[in-house]
Amino acid sequence: MNRNALLAAGVTSLMWGLTGIFVRLLPSLPALTVTAGRLLIALLVVVPVLGLLRSSRRSFRSALRHPAAYVLALLLAGYYLLATAAFQMAPVAEVALLLSTPPLFVPAFRRVRGDIPGRAEIAGAVLAVAGISLVLVPGISFAGAAPLRHLIGNVLALGAAGLTALYAYRYRILAERGCAPDIIGVSLLTFASGSAILVLMVGLAPGPAGLDTLNGTSVLVFLGLGVLSTAIPTIGFAVASKRLPAVVTATISLFIPLFAGIFAFLILGERLSPLFIPGGMLVLGGIAMILRQGRDGANDWSREKR
Structure with missing residues (x-):
């Protein structure tokens, strides 16, 4: 096995385990x-680095000509937005755990296509859902703003995981047809189009953007979020996913909630x-069962970038 990968x-x-920390250390x-x-910081960091590689430039140009790549990029941008909001509203460990559940959604998407999940996948899904229920129980309260905010944050985390699973599902269909865009190209397109769209939305939003509250320390935290928890993991995971078995990369990613x-x-x-x-043990155990049952499911999930 490739040690560098x-x-x-x-x-x-x-x-990726640091993502929620950076988000919570930022001002309100x-x-x-x-x-x-x-996304903008990640774009400014990744583009010069990958721009030196001919293969990366080629994959990005290919993604620009691929209509499905824009859909995939929007799904990932939506994931980033929901995950960020979730980290602001609920405990970091809970959000990270719920963000690790995309494999739970994949069998459901496959069932829609008529591909019946195996018994082990169904059992894994039941375990994961039971674990999620236990995690959500403390936040199920509508008495007061704090418990409700906690619950909404967890729901947003599950929504982000669902978008990631939908991304993986759509990518697999494209791969089966032999027309899937390169994952590096999609990541670059996500940073480019996502940052452009979101910056425009920030400019058009009626409320204040809040940038006037940034100081030297919070700017460093912002850079950490964009560089350490977005740009570097994107490159690292692309390297790992190309050189390691999909089950290995997917299983290693289960350590993110622990970190x-x-x-x-x-x-x-x-x-x-x-x-x-x-x-958490039930959730991760159930996901591990799903990944072990079908390597295709692991391959789908391993394409996600937190």
């Missing part, structure tokens, strides 16, 4: 502003609810 996958999981900015800045929980405790002082640990 394995190291890249590990670093990717570590960097709208999720739209944070996401626009994140996120540790960082949230050490940096933010967040403590997990009593039900989070058993719920």
Whole structure:
């Protein structure tokens, strides 16, 4: 097994585990502003680096001519937006766990196409749903703004995971037809089109963008979010997914909630609810069953970029 690719996958999981920390360390900015800045910074970092590679330039030009690539890019941009809002509203560890559930959605999409999931996949889905229920229980309260905000954040995280799963599902269909755009090209298109659209939305939004609240420290945090938790993981995961078996990259990504929980405790002082640990074990165990049952499902999910 390629050790450099394995190291890249590990670093990717570590960097993605920091995403929620960076989001929470920022001042109270709208999720739209944070996401626009994140994608714009990633674009400014990734384009010069990958622009030196002829293959990357070729894949980006190919994506620009591929209509489906724009749909995929919009799905990923939507994921970034929902995930950012979720991190602002709910505990980091919970959001990271729920963002790791795209494999749970893939069997449902396959069922729509008439592809009946296996028993192990169904059992894994049942376990994961039971775990998600345990994780969401503490936030199910409509008495007061804080519990409701907590619950909405978790729901947004599940919505972000659903967009990622839909992206993977659509990419697989295109791959089966032999017309899937290169993953690097789609990532670059996501940064370019996503940042352009979101910056425009920030400019047109009626409320303040909140950029006047940024200081030297928060600018560094913003750079960390765009570089460490977006640009570097995108490159690292692309390297890992091309050189490692899909099941390996997908399984390594399951460590992201663990890293996120540790960082949230050490940096933010967040403590997990009593039900989070058993719920998290059920979720990750169920997802592992789904990934083990079908390597295609692992391949779908491993194309996601947090």
